[in-house]
Amino acid sequence: MTKVQYGWLIRSIHSWSANLMIFFAFVHMFSVAFLKAYRKPRELTWITGMLLLFVVMGFGFSGYLLPWNTLAFFATKVGTEIAGQVPIIGKPMMVFLRGGDEVTGATLTRFFGFHVAVLPGIVGVLIAVHLFLVQRLGMSVPPKTEVEWVKDPSARRDIKFFPNFALREMMAWYVAMGALGALAAIFPWDLGTKADLFGSAPAGIKPEWYFLFMFQTLKLIPSKVWFMDGEVLGVLGCGLAGLLWVLLPFFESEQPSRPRKWINGLVIFALVYVIGMSVYGFLAK
Amino acid sequence: MSVDENSPSGSTRRSVIEYFVGGGLLVSLASFLYPVMRYLVPPPVVDLGGDEVIAAKVGALKPNSGEIFRFGNHPGLLILAADGTYHALSATCTHLGCTVQYRADMGEVWCACHNGTYGIDGRNISGPPPRPLDVFDVHVRGDEIYVSRKREA
Numbered sequence: 001m002t003k004v005q006y007g008w009l010i011r012s013i014h015s016w017s018a019n020l021m022i023f024f025a026f027v028h029m030f031s032v033a034f035l036k037a038y039r040k041p042r043e044l045t046w047i048t049g050m051l052l053l054f055v056v057m058g059f060g061f062s063g064y065l066l067p068w069n070t071l072a073f074f075a076t077k078v079g080t081e082i083a084g085q086v087p088i089i090g091k092p093m094m095v096f097l098r099g100g101d102e103v104t105g106a107t108l109t110r111f112f113g114f115h116v117a118v119l120p121g122i123v124g125v126l127i128a129v130h131l132f133l134v135q136r137l138g139m140s141v142p143p144k145t146e147v148e149w150v151k152d153p154s155a156r157r158d159i160k161f162f163p164n165f166a167l168r169e170m171m172a173w174y175v176a177m178g179a180l181g182a183l184a185a186i187f188p189w190d191l192g193t194k195a196d197l198f199g200s201a202p203a204g205i206k207p208e209w210y211f212l213f214m215f216q217t218l219k220l221i222p223s224k225v226w227f228m229d230g231e232v233l234g235v236l237g238c239g240l241a242g243l244l245w246v247l248l249p250f251f252e253s254e255q256p257s258r259p260r261k262w263i264n265g266l267v268i269f270a271l272v273y274v275i276g277m278s279v280y281g282f283l284a285k
Numbered sequence: 286m287s288v289d290e291n292s293p294s295g296s297t298r299r300s301v302i303e304y305f306v307g308g309g310l311l312v313s314l315a316s317f318l319y320p321v322m323r324y325l326v327p328p329p330v331v332d333l334g335g336d337e338v339i340a341a342k343v344g345a346l347k348p349n350s351g352e353i354f355r356f357g358n359h360p361g362l363l364i365l366a367a368d369g370t371y372h373a374l375s376a377t378c379t380h381l382g383c384t385v386q387y388r389a390d391m392g393e394v395w396c397a398c399h400n401g402t403y404g405i406d407g408r409n410i411s412g413p414p415p416r417p418l419d420v421f422d423v424h425v426r427g428d429e430i431y432v433s434r435k436r437e438a
């Protein structure tokens with residue numbers, strides 16, 4: 001199993017590119033949010049982008065179990081259990097995800113199916129729509145620049161998508177590929193220890209970094225808040241925050257000359273929260 | 286639609302056919318989807334555990350230590366306390382289902398996932414766990430330690 005020639009390199013490239021993909025999806029999301037590129041008429045581009053982010057995290061979550069190591073086993077147990085906290089539809093959803101009441105071999109085959117067939121199908125469609133919208137509606141420019149251009153149309157500068165932009169993009173891709181290869185070869189990702197279904201969760205167990213901020217948030221909520229279970233509250237709260245975030249473009253003003261200041265504040269808060277909670281989660285024992 | 290609105294017989298005949306075609310399509314669609322849905326819902330698993338298992342041999346555990354044993358499809362935790370008494374608990378954390386462990390340095394049961402702690406009597410002491418762990422009965426017979434579910438009172 002571990003004797004395949006260059007198997008470690010393929011696996012390492014897979015892990016590194018997966019992590020980098022999620023990282024850059026977040027970077028892209030925040031840059032779009034800061035530059036208000038989601039403004040009318042690009043609401044739908046933002047929404048498809050957010051759906052893509054969720055699917056990408058779904059990839060992370062489902063791919064996480066596949067090495068079948070201790071960390072993966074407990075992360076999946078906890079993750080699906082959290083899904084089970086959603087009122088009414090939670091329990092059936094959890095059983096559906098797990099392929100039974102517990103995380104077992106059946107869960108592994110299910111997650112493999114999600115990871116290699118269901119999610120790629122969804123992501124393919126979403127990327128197509130997202131790119132189509134980008135082509136159709138064009139790139140956004142920051143509100144300030146847009147105002148200047150309206151005042152003085154001669155100040156307008158664009159480049160052609162093909163070949164100018166595409167060629168620049170290819171340069172960037174080539175460099176990124178080199179960086180990826182180097183990372184994968186110099187810092188190979190290891191496989192961890194095989195999951196033991198009847199072993200205790202090891203000390204210091206933590207989810208992947210991109211779930212840390214949610215993990216830490218859930219950890220801070222007490223087990224009972226008023227009449228509600230802390231978990232249920234956390235899950236509902238995260239869901240609501242996510243939904244509002246998806247709807248962000250609809251709160252933005254339509255005049256680029258008068259952008260909503262509080263949205264800038266909110267985006268900064270979100271960024272600080274995500275980074276702060278991740279660091280806190282990383283350091284906390 | 287080119288149905289003559291003034292001809293009631295024509296429109297009824299047409300709608301009857303429409304019902305048949307539509308209904309037929311619906312029924313066949315349902316017959317395709319039903320097996321798929323049933324296929325995706327996993328069958329229930331029978332717990333083969335019974336009511337009693339041998340958790341360990343006497344002397345296998347040092348005082349002030351604990352060990353995971355299988356209770357059917359679920360993990361259990363057998364503890365030999367410092368005072369020489371045996372305790373058996375469900376090892377599934379009541380928070381989000383991780384498997385707990387006995388911590389000799391704390392004399393408590395600890396869950397690594399979100400830092401939950403329980404007493405050796407299963408009581409949830411700190412951290413997120415909302416409920417105590419299930420407690421099992423322990424009997425020593427010969428040199429074997431039997432763990433059984435508590436009889437419903």
Ligand code: FES
Nearest residue numbers: 378380381396401
């Ligand atoms: S699963 Fe045990 S404390 Fe959360």
